[in-house]
Amino acid sequence: MVNQVNNIIFNLIVSGRGVWLPDIAALRVVRRAAEHGSSSRTILPPRLAVEFTSHREGVSLVDEIARVAAIDESAARDIYDRWIDKTLSDGVLTIDGIGVLRGKSFVADAALTSLLNADTGGAVKIVVRRRSHRMLALSALLAVVAVAAGALYWFMYRDMQASLPDAEPSAAVVQLADFTEESHNIVRAEPMPESGDDVGTDAVASSSDVAAEDEAAAIVEAEAVVPAPVRESDIRYRVIIGSYSTRENAVRAIAEAEKRVSGLHFEIRPLGRLFAVAAFGSSTREDCEAFVREHRKEFPQAWVNPAKR
Numbered sequence: 001m002v003n004q005v006n007n008i009i010f011n012l013i014v015s016g017r018g019v020w021l022p023d024i025a026a027l028r029v030v031r032r033a034a035e036h037g038s039s040s041r042t043i044l045p046p047r048l049a050v051e052f053t054s055h056r057e058g059v060s061l062v063d064e065i066a067r068v069a070a071i072d073e074s075a076a077r078d079i080y081d082r083w084i085d086k087t088l089s090d091g092v093l094t095i096d097g098i099g100v101l102r103g104k105s106f107v108a109d110a111a112l113t114s115l116l117n118a119d120t121g122g123a124v125k126i127v128v129r130r131r132s133h134r135m136l137a138l139s140a141l142l143a144v145v146a147v148a149a150g151a152l153y154w155f156m157y158r159d160m161q162a163s164l165p166d167a168e169p170s171a172a173v174v175q176l177a178d179f180t181e182e183s184h185n186i187v188r189a190e191p192m193p194e195s196g197d198d199v200g201t202d203a204v205a206s207s208s209d210v211a212a213e214d215e216a217a218a219i220v221e222a223e224a225v226v227p228a229p230v231r232e233s234d235i236r237y238r239v240i241i242g243s244y245s246t247r248e249n250a251v252r253a254i255a256e257a258e259k260r261v262s263g264l265h266f267e268i269r270p271l272g273r274l275f276a277v278a279a280f281g282s283s284t285r286e287d288c289e290a291f292v293r294e295h296r297k298e299f300p301q302a303w304v305n306p307a308k309r
Contacts, residue, residue, distance in 0.1 A: 003245045005083045006096055007274070008064050011243060013050060013098065014115065015303040018058025022080070024093065025101065026057045029116065048116040050099060052106035097273070111272050118306040235281035235307050237288045241299040243274040250275040260298045271305070281307065 009027075012019040018028035027050055034046050066076035087094055093101040099108040241257060244250045247268060254266045254277055269276045279299065280291045288304040295302065
């Protein structure tokens, strides 16, 4: 009984909804900002963490027990009270695979934290590039040389322009103008076809060619949008609809899921010490999140988990 209740808490936390433990506290998943690592030259990226809160947040564990076990609230409360008796001792609540709650201090299980941050890398090393004083001095010297060269060129160009006499346009320029004018006249004098039949034939042929090209382009485009099937080696994310302490429970869960939704490929995947049931896999997280939204009614506890190689 304790393991089954722990599995319900585990599924609520990894799905990001959090769990409310009546008369005790609530456990929620929060996103912590990036922070310095073990040294001042390393930074830990933003990470997900499980923390304690005295406010009522998340799904009530009693309500979730009643929903999963298909029993009334009083029977679910009885199961919850017996679970508390076995996990709470001397004010310390120990949830196997989740963490330990002492008063208002909660320490999450390392495996759970690692699972929540499977997509997050480790500490990032900061590389500090120091500017070289020699490079700064060289850059300043080159700037001064460039300014001096520009000023010298300007003075020389001004003196050359002042020494040149005014002159009429050269004969070569006049001849070039005449040649350009003759070229325009030749273009305007080009004869048009005498008969309109040839023009009509060319227009029809051109229209046929354009239509054929459009049809070929449409066929190529239609073939290009057909998605290739996802191979097992390309699967990077899977949708988990539940995790169980034994393989037999996972097999029974698959049988129940196939009654609700047909046509899906279910498989059992190892998840730490549990047996997870996967219903969908894809190379992108977006496809898996779309599957979760589409089947939220059939699988309310579904969540996306990075695939292990």
